[in-house]
Amino acid sequence: MNDKLDLQSKDITSLNIEKIATLFPNCVTETAEGKKIDFDLLKQELSTEIVEGNKERYRLEWPGKREAIVTANIPTTKTLRPVREDSVDFDTTENIYIEGDNLEVLKLLQESYLNKIKMIYIDPPYNTGKDFVYKDNFAKDGDEELIESGQKDEYNQRLVANPETSGRYHSDWLSMMYPRLKLARNLLTEDGVIFISIDDNEVHNLRKICDEIFGEGNFVANIIWKKRGGPPNDKILGTIHDYIIAIAKDTSKVKLYKKERSQEQLNRYSNPDNHPKGEWAADNLMANVKGGRFVKSLHFGIKNPQTGEIHYPGVDGNWRYNQGKIEELLKNDEIYFGKDGNGRPKLKRFLAEVSIGVPYPSIWDDVPHNNSASKEIEKLLGNLSYFETPKPSGLINDIIRLGSNSNDIILDFFSGSATTAHAVMQLNAEDGGNRKYIMVQLPEANDEKSEAFKAGYKNICEIGKERIRRAAKKIKESLNQDSQDKKDKQDLSSGDKNPNNQENQANPGSDIDLGFRVYRLDSSNMQDVYYKPQDYNQLQLDLFADNVKEDRTAEDLVTQVMLDWGLPLSLPIERKTILAKEVYAVAGDSLYCCFDDGIDEDFAKAIAQEKPLRIVFRDKGFKDDTAKENVKQLLKQLLGVSENEMKDRMKVI
Template sequence: MEKLTQETVNFTEKNIDRIAALFPSAITETKDADGKLKRAVNFDQLKQLLSEEVVDGEECYEFTWVGKKQSIIEGNRPIRKTLRPSKEESKNWDSTENLYIEGDNLDVLKLLQNSYLNKVKMIYIDPPYNTGNDFIYRDNFKVSKEDYEEELGLFDEEENRLFKNTETNGRYHSDWCSMMYPRLQLARNLLTDDGVIFISIDDNEVHNLRKICDEVFGEENFVSQLIWERAYSPKNDAKYISNSHDYVIMYAKTIAQYKIGRLPRTDEANARYQNPDNDPRGVWKPSDMSVKTYNEECDYPITTPTGRVIEPPTGRCWSLSKKAFLERLQDNRIYFGSDGNSVPCIKRFLTELKFDGMAPQSIMFYKDVGHSQEGAQEVTKLIETGAFDGPKPVRLLRRLLTLANTEKDSIILDFFSGSATTAHAVMQLNADAEDGGNRKFIMVQLPEETDSKSEAYKAGYKNICEIGKERIRRAGKKIEEKLNAKSKEGELFKEEDRKTPDTGFRVLKVDSTNMKDVYYSPSQYNQQMLLELESNIKEDRTDIDLLYGVLLDWGVPLSLPHITEKIGGKNVHFVNDTDLVACFEEQVPEEVIREIARRKPLRVVFRDSSFRNSPDKINVTEIFKTLSPETTIKVI
């Protein structure tokens, strides 16, 4: 029972709590006047989080590396980019709620901030392990063409050098940390308050990853460092130790709100429960009554039904007080063995367990969740070629989906998608789940080119995204075929009760903004530029490109259904009926605007050139005030 503090509120601690909720990485430790550790605000870190410039400060307990402050700035820096739909590469565009996004995941995470803030229940990522040459990151330093060819580097579409992080690089660990830090900061924003993130990693960077996550998520939100037994046999050519495991680091967004998903009970676990005395409450298992921590109140003799007097073991006491023991004895919850002469134990009934299911263990054995070769075989069987190195098995992702306690409508994000194992696992779980699963996935992957000598390249897969998309298509087809076969065999409910899981996906690709670059000072304008800027939208952009740019800016989910209607000869787009209505036509007539207003949309957007002049814009505002005053109106 808590005692009253008998003092007023400590507003300093309250304010630190508020800062910790918003910026957990700004909280550190210091010593008070008595030399005791206490929480404090790292104001230099807080200033850095709120600044676009590098801020220097005094030393304190913190994890740092060369380039850390710059990586924070990079994560906070806005970008002028958008996501452009690719219907021809998608599956079930009109009905699916799944997304496959191609592009740099740092850009994508920034673009998703409005539409998916606090909406993602689970994030899983399998980032590069930094083993010497397994990741390429964006480097802001420009080099000459000669240097580029000499160093065998690469450039992205914005002429940023893409630099391979080899062990010869003097900032080997620092560059990996700088790559991960801003991505995890942005990812945290997307998690629901009861959400959780899983990160696969090995010994190369697990120590640095834990420190980064302690800052970004708060060390109090650490759940577990799971061990995955990825190999089923030792490598006899290992120089020292045959490493048979990887790690999966697990953090909650808010540990107080996260509820662990428990595993189904096994026959082996249930077999420990029996009913030797035919207790009407069912099967039970014995629990030892003696404890090591001594308590005089729990030190007393117990007389068995046969008259034998039993004392607690030397140096110990019973786990129950005498009063509690007598209450349980009267309720037939104490067992003295079949002969009534044994050391007493407490009955623990299977039907009275505190939680449903079994508590997950920190070690995930390959027999339960699969091994690395199983993951490779799954891709090979689907793609029919050795298409990808090191994919995780579907069973591993199924276990993590369970631990995340995903509900039937949860959103699952993987922004290092690779071969899209996460998407495969989500579709399979939806098909198997009894909750009518409609979990939705968002896969993000850089279209990194495959090696021209690889089997994947020879099979026609020119980049990793092509592998991931094809895997989802084929995995979805197999899931559908399996469900159809079961239905014919009568294993499922009536046809009208059967729901085929969503196996489609919308493909979106990172591109430059839809809008022309019009940011010139007045002295830079000339007559030709003014003529060219009559339209502020790029000529190669379609209505659908503009629509998805609006969804991102306005924070509307990209998975919502949308249709196009002809009203008064003009194309009008309806997103999720009337969540958002858009018309990007030139000079939209008043009757079209009135019809849109009569539909009472939540939001409506027009093109700036949809109106001939300012009076027309004012007229539109007045029309909506009359017919649909709750509508928010914007233009692009």
């Protein structure tokens, strides 16, 4: 309760706007200054003739749209730094977890993952009036830069509240989503698809910006997910569903997969007559039951071989097949005339001949509800009471099955509690797949009064990473138990008690990637002079004899080089020692990095024997300027490449 006096007069303009909004809600719009009246539209509402005004066009507009477009195009100097201590199996895993602002991260991934992500799933803020949205402002001062680089205040100033009373309620949400979706589209494979969870508040606007970014013709479906069971408790109309918008990068190329048949569907198939083709189910033999196009050649009588009765499809109907095909089906006993043999003819649809799965429906009422998601997190981490609307891994599991194959990369840049990572690992465990995930999450600080903070989780990323660790442990234990149960059954059936029997000892979970590499968004590894030399005079430049920041490691530099050169972050990185110098070999001979001092001709000869495709040195690392040029010329000669090729193969930072 606010018990303080306003000590100011009433805002008459706001009161009048509210009155006009009551009569003409379509004339109230959002502007950069808040809610305003569109006077051209108001004039039109009060006139029976067309009022001249701004030229009409079919598109979605909001204050800040142009800035949102520019925001996606502005390059970033940020980088990612590896965090080994938070990672699991860093050297061998292909899964990635990134802490940082997803807009900056998406920009950094543009080269390394261009056209490489098969499926994206995101669960962004729904804009319910209680959500926070990202505040994208690139005119930052030094203090803001520290916040966004993770060096201060755990990013908690990166998110701002967006109440329904805000004059830019929809506009701020749209400005947040637009550049992120624009960048995300670039990462999708040509047959890729993005799934976006949303509710009634912004589903209409989401469709419109997706139509603009992806093209209206690339809309796939608006899936309705029944998110809770039982009677609704809403005051007006019970809302028990959310939406999942599916958009393809290119509908002519998109590849989606079918849903596995349920046991109930499989139970419809049987083989009561011991047909050699196996189990079957009766299916309609008619092409058009009512009305439709009449085809004379498909309109004929089918004779029951047992009773001699002749069946016709009806006046306006057709059989599905021509007479020759029907005779072939009769000969092979593939037409069914009912249990007593006196019914109308139907087709025997054999299970062995139908496709493996069935198309997913647009209404999902057979997947877990959101309350199961809370229980899932509670079972793994305890009652954190942090996530209000987490998604169940069973739901994400179905989305992954629909949108990706067993070797694809799945991206989620609103990772939250890392449900998507959990679902990827679980699905791989179930079908032996090798899907990889990339999770991106802003390390939003947890309230110090929250259960999560009291449990030791300072920010959302700490919750997400711990969930992945515990889910992986649980999955591994389950796989080991399944393996042991299978071994015990084999021992009982064969009497083989030999513990060295390799077939029985095999662990099906041993090949599943349950680790993840952690990277953290930070400011560039390079001193500012590296990007803005014009801002410094010669005396100041002497202070930057080394253009790499003092707190940065060789692994930090390797990561930045990988991003600059467009190499995936999941590639294996091997440490080697060549002539007492530390060398990082990325993906075999794809990239060699050495940032030690004293690089000279002898080292060039030694590293040339490795035949690397690309080599990176530190500018300060050469013995002297002469050595730098000699190393370049020597490598060019030893690797047998031209001057132009050498420019592409050897770089310095």
